[in-house]
Amino acid sequence: MRDCTIDQVTAAAYRVPTESPEGDGTLAWDATTMVVVTVRAAGVTGTGWTYAPAAAAAFVSGTLAGVLTGAGADGVPALHAALARQVRNAGRPGIAGYAVSAVDVALWDLKARLIGVPLARLWGMARDRVPLYGSGGFTTYDDATTRAQLARWVHEQGIGRVKIKIGESSGSRPDRDLHRVALARRTIGEDAELYVDANGGYTAKQAVRVAERMGEQDVTWFEEPVSSDDLAGLRLVRERCAADVTAGEYGCDLGYFTRMCAAGAVDCLQIDATRCGGYSGWFAATAVAAGHHLEVSAHCAPNLHLPAAAATINLRHIEWFHDHQRIEAELFDGAADPGGGEARPGTDTPGHGLTLREAAAERYRVA
CATH class of the missing domain: 3.30.390.10 (Enolase-like, N-terminal domain)
Structure with a gap:
């Protein structure tokens, strides 16, 4: 150069x-x-x-x-x-x-x-298609809105993994949480994977009790059941919960990620390049996870993460977060298509391939 x-x-x-x-x-x-x-x-x-x-x-x-x-x-x-x-x-x-x-x-x-050159090729591609999951299902949605969003992802776009928010009102509405989880399962059918995210709204033992009930709906991913800072609580839920427990997106240094991995607090480490030091921070964190035999998942900002995810060997998937995808598709040229539950990183334009409108x-x- x-x-x-x-x-x-x-x-x-x-x-x-x-x-x-x-x-x-x-x-x-x-x-x-x-x-x-x-x-x-x-x-x-x-x-x-x-x-x-x-x-x-x-x-x-x-x-x-x-x-x-x-x-x-x-x-x-x-x-x-x-x-x-x-x-x-x-x-x-x-x-x-x-x-x-x-x-x-x-x-x-x-x-x-x-x-x-495209960024994915600059780093070296581990895959040409990146698995993703649809993410939204906000606690503020009524049942009709939740059904419409999930049905579009699964039955129209062919996305086989979806996630909704639970832990409503800092964990004070577990009855509605469980209602919405059951609604989500009925909407997406038996074959699609169902994920939930409590955003740290529960206490550890409360999260265990909710997880036991959610098992009826075959929930396979439980994100931040307690605060990401509560490593002991995360470990307790992980040991008692059939779903994979994940957290980590709020950490902004390698020490945080290292402590989370070493504590046995998660089954999959979640990393956000828009918070943990950009692409440089992403690859450093993925190396920490690999050293503990863990996969990683990208948190939010789907189009930004796409080229880095394509170059990451120990990747599980990226989060196709409704709020951010809507913004990126509106304000950038080059936003990817999530159809079929996978997205392709740009390989015919240099850089990450997105240009601000x-x-x-x-x-x-x-x-």
């Missing part, structure tokens, strides 16, 4: 309203904010993004841009290390972690575009 010096770093925030109010076990929202970072060198632009408060855009412009401007675009590992040093006193979790993640994705996209995004811009 020719010597290319980074000459511009920009960041913008876009707040996109949801189609209807959305909620899970511990949070409710009516809009989602996406922070988009662009890094330019030699007339070529790399793009990265994260789903974070708009303050992450200001953090990129005010704290991180100066580290990159004037540096060579080819040395992404060195640039990632420099970003990590820059945020030492700001901390890796939270706003700083989101910002670093979006910048790292933009840097890898830039490098691949400068070379003229600036005109479409502008009406949502807040920073």
Whole structure:
């Protein structure tokens, strides 16, 4: 690759309203904010993004841009290390972690575009099709809305794995949780896999009791039954639950992932490149999981994760999260098709293959 010096770093925030109010076990929202970072060198632009408060855009412009401007675009590992040093006193979790993640994705996209190769081929592909699962089923949905969403995924798009939210109102409505799980099973039929996500809404023993009841509906994936920080609770549920227990997406450093794996807290480690350091953080975390003989799953931001997932040997699947897929399909050219329960990473365009539709995004811009 020719010597290319980074000459511009920009960041913008876009707040996109949801189609209807959305909620899970511990949070409710009516809009989602996406922070988009662009890094330019030699007339070529790399793009990265994260789903974070708009303050992450200001953090990129005010704290991180100066580290990159004037540096060579080819040395992404060195640039990632420099970003990590820059945020030492700001901390890796939270706003700083989101910002670093979006910048790292933009840097890898830039490098691949400068070379003229797809990211999946730059890293080396482990597969040409990436398995996925439909994710939504928010606790704010009524039964008709839940049925319609699940039926479309399974019976129209041929997606054989789906996930709904439970743990409603911080675990205070297990009766409705179980009703919705049964509704989901009736809707998708016997052959599709059924997953649930409590978003940390239960206590450990409560999660065990709910898991026992959900066994009647053949639930095979129980995400964050308790807080991702409660490793002992996760381990208890894992030991007592027939479904695979997963958590981990909120961790922002390798120490967190290492502790979770070493504690025997999960059956599959969930990783979010938009929070844990971008693509660089993704591959570091997948290596930690592989060292503990665990598979990994990508959390949210499906189109961003697609090329990295294609290059990951110990991948189980990626989350085709309704909220983020809707935004990415509207605001980017190049969004993938999930039909058949698999998606193909872009192999005919350089980088991750997505280009922001600036005109479409502008009406949502807040920073």
